[in-house]
Amino acid sequence: MSIFKAHLSQMGAYRPPLEGRSPQRHTLLDFNERTIPVSEHVVQALTDYIHSGSLQTYPHYGDITEQLANYCGVNPEQVMITNGSDQGIDLIIRASCSAGDEAIIPGPSFAMYTQCAKVENLHIIEPQYSRENGFPTQEVLAAITDKTRVIVISNPNNPSGTEVSREDILKIASAAPGCTVLVDECYFEYTRATVSDALEQHRNILVTRTFSKTWGLPSIRFGYVLSAAENISALLNIRGPYDVNQLALVAARAALDHPEYTHSYVSEVMNKSKPMLEGWLKERNITFWPSSANYLWIFFKNPEDINKELIKENILVRPKADRDGNPGLRITIGTLAQTEKLISCLNKFA
Incomplete structure (x- = not known):
């Protein structure tokens, strides 16, 4: 008999797939994070405090x-x-x-x-x-x-x-x-x-x-x-x-x-990278949800295969199925260079 509330044993823990992720090895387009390091102002402040x-x-x-x-x-x-x-x-x-x-x-x-x-x-x-x-x-x-x-x-x-x-x-x-x-x-x-x-x-x-x-x-x-x-x-x-x-x-x-480091990153993502990826998807009639954020929920014809190929290229994205069980990929949008790399890879197998 559990000493805790009875319904808790019927739940599942929220376990995001974090194992093996490395910003040194991978282009991390899977958790909607900032895809490049923070400013030196932040690093220096932390170092000084330590x-x-x-x-x-x-x-x-x-x-x-x-x-x-x-x-x-x-x-x-x-x-x-x-x-x-x-x-x-x-x-x-x-x-x-x-x-x-x-x-x-x-x-x-x-x-x-x-x-x-x-x-x-x-x-x-x-x-x-x-x-x-x-x-x-x-x-x-x-x-x-x-x-x-x-x-x-x-x-x-x-x-x-x-x-x-x-x-x-x-x-x-x-x-x-x-x-x-x-x-x-x-x-x-x-x-x-x-x-x-x-x-x-x-x-x-x-x-x-x-x-x-x-x-x-x-x-x-x-x-x-x-x-x-x-x-x-x-x-x-x-x-x-x-x-x-x-x-x-x-x-x-x-x-x-020092908010400028955030503002410049947001500007690059939203005004350069995102329109580039959206344009590429529209040209190929690939379905995606309209998004106002730094990620797109995309429904390729072969999402599982694409995810496997991206992993081989050290690009991580997040598989997410819709309410009907149709598999999609939620892809975080990073810098212009990262988006160009992503599109270059997608051109090979999407």
Whole structure:
């Protein structure tokens, strides 16, 4: 007999295929990360801290919430830092729900949403995205009941890259005023789409963001939550006092002090690399989902074979099937040079 909640033994762990990945050996187009190293400013800040003789002390957060508030255009009391955005997602769902409550999580989407919901033993409603119609707004609205406690909106969605309109997000928040609306904006720097300016008018909205994508810092686990001050205060009662490590704070501060390295990378990906790959796919009538982010969900005629050939070329992408089981490949878009290499390889066998 398990000493834990009975339903946990029926779950499966979320195990992303990380084994054997190497930025020295591979072109990593599989996890939507920044595909090149971070700036020297970040590296130097981390090096200086390591040599400062302070590793033996507990983290002290200082003015990081003020710095993030300034970046996001909100008040400091509307910001909470987290151990990656995954912790923010987990805390929000834990704070909002009890066993048996309903969660609306449109799919297919990021696996952590359902993982966190299943830990809380929630009943999950999954309206489906479609390539033709995008986000299932009407289905989400129709699914709201008095049992609904959380609605998750990934903007843009992963793996499809679908952007959800501001109008639709606010419509959903208005339709469920007693329900948490979790808006995951982890790709914000690519889209600039946000509802962070609507937190006072819609106090049931909570936004999660991360430094794991455009900022290129997934290994240090730094994210944050934006919401009305009373929501942040409640979440701080759950988050531990030292959950975010000091190296994450050092790196995040250095990144925010020198945003140009992120802006230039985003510009290259979105204005050069992405149009190049989209153009190549359109020329060959290869199906892909419209995306506002740094990745494309592509449905080749022979995706398994293409994936095997790309691995031989040391290019890693992410197999992702759609709701009907049709196999696709989600491909992260990197620099212009990396995209040229990808297309050169695809020309051989796609």
